[in-house]
Amino acid sequence: xxxxxxxxxxxxxxxxxxxxxxxxxxxxxxxxxxxxxxxxxxxxxxxxxxxxxxxxxxxxxxxxxxxxxxxxxxxxxxxxxxxxxxxxxxxxxxxxxxxxxxxxxxxxxxxxxxxxxxxxxxxxxxxxxxxxxxxxxxxxxxxxxxxxxxxxxxxxxxxxx
Amino acid sequence: xxxxxxxxxxxxxxxxxxxxxxxxxxxxxxxxxxxxxxxxxxxxxxxxxxxxxxxxxxxxxxxxxxxxxxxxxxxxxxxxxxxxxxxxxxxxxxxxxxxxxxxxxxxxxxxxxxxxxxxxxxxxxxxxxxxxxxxxxxxxxxxxxxxxxxxxxxxxxxxxxxxxxxxxxxxxxxxxxxxxxxxxxxxxxxxxxxxxxxxxxxxxxxxxxxxxxxxxxxxxxxxxxxxxxxxxxxxxxxxxxxxxxxxxxxxxxxxxxxxxxxxxxxxxxxxxxxxxxxxxxxxxxxxxxxxxxxxxxxxxxxxxxxxxxxxxxxxxxxxxxxxxxxxxxxxxxxxxxxxxxxxxxxxxxxxxxxxxxxxxxxxxxxxxxxxxxxxxxxxxxxxxxxxxxxxxxxxxxxxxxxxxxxxxxxxxxxxxxxxxxx
Numbered sequence: 001x002x003x004x005x006x007x008x009x010x011x012x013x014x015x016x017x018x019x020x021x022x023x024x025x026x027x028x029x030x031x032x033x034x035x036x037x038x039x040x041x042x043x044x045x046x047x048x049x050x051x052x053x054x055x056x057x058x059x060x061x062x063x064x065x066x067x068x069x070x071x072x073x074x075x076x077x078x079x080x081x082x083x084x085x086x087x088x089x090x091x092x093x094x095x096x097x098x099x100x101x102x103x104x105x106x107x108x109x110x111x112x113x114x115x116x117x118x119x120x121x122x123x124x125x126x127x128x129x130x131x132x133x134x135x136x137x138x139x140x141x142x143x144x145x146x147x148x149x150x151x152x153x154x155x156x157x158x159x160x161x
Numbered sequence: 162x163x164x165x166x167x168x169x170x171x172x173x174x175x176x177x178x179x180x181x182x183x184x185x186x187x188x189x190x191x192x193x194x195x196x197x198x199x200x201x202x203x204x205x206x207x208x209x210x211x212x213x214x215x216x217x218x219x220x221x222x223x224x225x226x227x228x229x230x231x232x233x234x235x236x237x238x239x240x241x242x243x244x245x246x247x248x249x250x251x252x253x254x255x256x257x258x259x260x261x262x263x264x265x266x267x268x269x270x271x272x273x274x275x276x277x278x279x280x281x282x283x284x285x286x287x288x289x290x291x292x293x294x295x296x297x298x299x300x301x302x303x304x305x306x307x308x309x310x311x312x313x314x315x316x317x318x319x320x321x322x323x324x325x326x327x328x329x330x331x332x333x334x335x336x337x338x339x340x341x342x343x344x345x346x347x348x349x350x351x352x353x354x355x356x357x358x359x360x361x362x363x364x365x366x367x368x369x370x371x372x373x374x375x376x377x378x379x380x381x382x383x384x385x386x387x388x389x390x391x392x393x394x395x396x397x398x399x400x401x402x403x404x405x406x407x408x409x410x411x412x413x414x415x416x417x418x419x420x421x422x423x424x425x426x427x428x429x430x431x432x433x434x435x436x437x438x439x440x441x442x443x444x445x446x447x448x449x450x451x452x453x454x455x456x457x458x459x460x461x462x463x464x465x466x467x468x469x470x471x472x473x474x475x476x477x478x479x480x481x482x483x484x485x486x487x488x489x490x491x492x493x494x495x496x497x498x499x500x501x502x503x504x505x506x507x508x509x510x511x512x513x514x515x516x517x518x519x520x521x522x523x524x525x526x527x528x529x530x531x532x533x534x535x536x537x538x539x540x541x542x543x544x545x546x547x548x549x550x551x552x553x554x555x556x557x558x559x560x561x562x563x564x565x566x567x568x569x570x571x572x573x574x575x576x577x578x579x580x581x582x583x
Binding site: 003004005007008010013038039040041042063064065066067121124127 | 517536578
């Protein structure tokens with residue numbers, strides 16, 4: 001079926017089967033838990049940042065549907081080695097794409113672009129956003145100057161440790 | 162549902178093709194496919210007769226009730242009170258005066274929590290619930306227990322999805338003031354042995370509240386035979402309108418209860434300083450009631466009684482007898498709840514061992530099949546089952562065996578979408 005093929009692309013299913021970010025971190029800088037009470041999806045996220053401000057480690061333990069797991073896995077894949085600023089920028093881009101904006105031109109977003117099909121399934125957009133809303137809170141935990149970028153969400157809750 | 166008596170003649174089977182003609186929504190398509198509506202435990206669809214009854218009320222008899230001396234108000238009052246009489250007969254209440262209209266089952270639970278439990282529960286008292294309760298029959302008691310310093314206890318289920326009645330005496334004692342439990346589980350389909358539990362509860366002096374949201378739609382209910390003190394249900398789960406609920410209570414218990422909401426309709430006299438309350442049931446129905454919904458409820462009872470609740474029960478057993486083995490034939494599925502097709506209402510909760518329930522819900526929706534996926538407002542039960550969510554297909558009078566086949570085909574198709582073995 002056309003709609004389903006667009007949603008469940010092979011790359012998404014690959015991430016669902018073997019998600020990135022499985023490796024446990026020693027002494028992470030931040031640890032947060034994202035939670036979508038509407039569907040019960042949960043996600044634990046731990047981040048390590050090195051002295052140069054780069055994300056040196058990302059551990060994600062997602063518990064949810066294929067879309068939320070794949071989205072979390074792609075987040076882990078894309079952000080490894082990125083600076084905190086780059087992470088904020090990618091998170092903003094992804095959120096705007098889920099809200100209907102096109103991908104910015106001239107940039108390659110890799111596997112993440114496969115999640116665009118979720119836009120045609122409005123009730124599933126929150127599934128794709130869970131990891132990124134969790135990241136938003138995690139970054140604010142790491143750098144309080146980033147607290148202003150945290151958007152309140154009616155559904156998704158993020159708890160810090 | 163009351164246990165079927167052996168001697169009764171078998172009911173006339175439901176003519177599904179004919180029934181379907183009465184439901185306008187069933188002719189629509191979803192994603193280019195005929196709608197297969199299997200989310201009946203959330204809410205059923207309405208027959209034309211219910212829609213017409215409500216529409217006719219607004220067209221021909223609309224007025225506020227219980228206060229006008231004009232003709233329309235009289236007719237509206239008759240229609241509203243007529244619906245109360247129908248409900249009373251439908252669930253074999255002792256009197257129509259013991260039927261209270263609420264917004265839904267949840268409001269009925271809150272009404273009992275405020276009107277009865279707040280008055281009678283003290284610190285150290287206990288409320289016995291079960292692990293299979295819908296949040297509606299759990300959260301109000303948590304709030305009350307916190308306010309009153311009461312203790313909540315829980316009856317667990319066994320591996321087959323039945324309440325562990327042999328452990329009842331461990332959780333029921335002289336401190337138990339109330340036993341509140343569901344008649345039928347909205348996840349497992351389990352029909353609970355209400356008379357047995359009510360007898361034990363009464364022996365320690367506890368009252369019994371039964372959440373009948375999944376009981377009334379699926380078979381004959383006789384609140385007196387169940388031997389409970391309160392019984393609540395949501396007519397929208399049995400062909401009735403959204404927005405009206407029913408609470409039945411034993412007359413003597415209702416009489417000594419405090420009102421729930423204060424305002425118009427529920428008073429006998431009002432001075433600037435104080436008020437006295439109207440007689441039961443009006444004492445519990447503050448404000449203008451949903452008259453058209455009551456009229457629609459009456460029409461839905463007419464429709465159900467025309468088919469016969471025993472026939473509906475038989476139809477659901479027939480669905481179960483076909484559905485449950487078909488689901489169990491799929492080796493990647495876990496099916497929850499009792500194995501006996503007679504011991505459950507016409508629903509099945511299940512999980513694919515590789516595909517999350519939400520993904521199943523999306524894939525089935527593309528086939529025009531509406532199921533429920535999630536925690537079903539029973540998160541403690543999800544935890545008890547060790548899952549985050551389940552998929553649930555719930556059937557009703559307009560669903561037939563061919564729709565079971567469509568469900569099974571779609572579940573196999575979902576495996577293909579995910580590139581999994583079938």
